[in-house]
Amino acid sequence: MGIITSSSLTIFSAGIGIGVTSAYFILRFKPKHRSSDDIWKNEMEERYEFEDPKDEYRLIMGVRNDLKMQKGKVAAQCGHAAVAAYAKSLKERPILLKKWLRYGGTKIAVRVDSEEELLTLHKAAQAENILSSIIRDAGQTQVAPGSRTVIAIGPAPKSALDKVTGHLKLY
Template sequence: MFSLLERFSLNGVSIFTVGTLVGISVGYLIVKIRGKADDKRDEYTYPSTSKNYRMILGVRTDLKMQKGKVAAQCAHAGVAAYVKCLKKAPNALGKWIKYGQAKITVKIDSEEEMLELERGAKKLGILCCIIRDAGHTQVEPDSRTVIAFGPAPRELIDQLTGHLKLY
């Protein structure tokens, strides 16, 4: 290594300078590339100036899950919705985080109602995801237990879920 330094007559300051310039250049390129990717990834956009964004968690009551099971399934749904929103609607996610991260649980009477709500969410352009249980404890394997809607503006998400009773 020293012979290489001597051959090119580089000293420690030169190596540091070159390394710093290369690091800054690579960092700049990463930021530019990432910025372009971020501009294209917002698949769900809401033309709302609302500061009232919320996430709705719809729990199937016909499964008769115990409280702890419901809590775990809602946690799965909340995390799944967060991750999906991070990828597909980062602007909505940012507003939801900035304005309080409201999460509301509501009752859904059946799997059919859940699937109907999912279709409605897609028509309205509301991000949603359904949680399926592994079936190790209280429900049958692959049961749809909870559906998460949003985060989305209250006025939009209430069009879909406003009629549902609180859990």
């Protein structure tokens, strides 16, 4: 065995200090484990008027069929709608957003025959306390500036969405 010098003792002490400090911060700030029952109980604190709290959550995107948009345009407008729905949910109903994402963030595109029908869907969603966002196009390519192209309804439970959009056909 070798001789213990003051410099090796200093390095050893520093290592112990760093280890103890690191352990303290790791244990102090590590996320606490929560069971699924605890998570469910906490999420139930924010209540909505939906029938079944375990219902599958979805986002419905109503695409105006009368505008005759090309596939790429429809895809872009649906992308805008999904982002708008996400942002609105994050701001207004974050727990609802978490539930939707837990179900895989399901998005369903349906046909809307006119601007009037799109606006009717918006009012119906509001009446059911379901978030909705209407997308307006900038008008740089296929449609007139300010045209309402897509409505995002939800995310919300399927049972609630069916009351508003259940009659619509898939896009």
